[in-house]
Amino acid sequence: MHHIEGIAAPLLIDNLDTDQIMPKQFLRIITKQGLDQGVLYDLRFDADGAPRPDFVLNREAYRGANILIGGANFGCGSSREHAVWGLQQLGIDVVIAASFGEIFFGNALNNRLLLIVLEPAQVAALAAEADAAPSRLAVDLDSMTVRSAGGVVAPFTLGQRHKQMITEGLDMVGATLRQLDAITAFEQQHWARHPWVCV
Structure with a gap:
């Protein structure tokens, strides 16, 4: 919008x-x-x-x-x-x-x-x-x-993140899911560096 x-x-x-x-x-x-x-x-x-x-x-x-x-x-x-x-x-x-x-x-x-x-x-x-x-x-x-x-x-x-959320119809969950690949990559790197940490 x-x-x-x-x-x-x-x-x-x-x-x-x-x-x-x-x-x-x-x-x-x-x-x-x-x-x-x-x-x-x-x-x-x-x-x-x-x-x-x-x-x-x-x-x-x-x-x-x-x-x-x-x-x-x-x-x-x-x-x-x-x-x-x-x-x-x-x-x-x-x-x-x-x-x-x-x-x-x-x-x-x-x-x-x-x-x-x-x-x-x-x-x-x-x-x-x-x-x-x-x-x-x-x-x-x-x-x-x-x-x-x-x-x-x-x-x-208006801040860029909030402008994007308004124009693209995203709430915080939707905006976060836009970063899902980066989140997944971070998690994989984290567990690879800290294999002793239990999930």
Whole structure:
């Protein structure tokens, strides 16, 4: 996947932590299924479980949004891979923010959820455009740019390994298996040099 395009939803909440993205009551599962129901639950629903009509992802114009424009330090807090899985199940392909929680950043990219770091002014410009009216963004991994319908063009960077994982649809297991020949060769050399070591 070299190109991602879709509706962007502004969610400019600084320090939105993983406990808010995926509340604890949705962690009592043995599979990944159904996590989309818990994403941002307390923001999306009221105490009775009814959708909050003013929350951006509940508004008709933003239904089906696959790009989030987040606040600074998005995904801070505890290590909670469920937050990544839930966002993906909800249909989110990309999160754009000025900064991300470090553990969330690694979890996301290792699970093929694209995170893009932009300058705060660029994030604000994209969010303002998306807030004024549902805006389509285009993310091009070949040119490494984000383009908005309103003309904002923002370059970004991404490590080569994570870029390859996103464009080729690889998770960490798939990326590791790409190195299977090298791993096998290393193992054979290791056992040949250390035959006394038991497997």
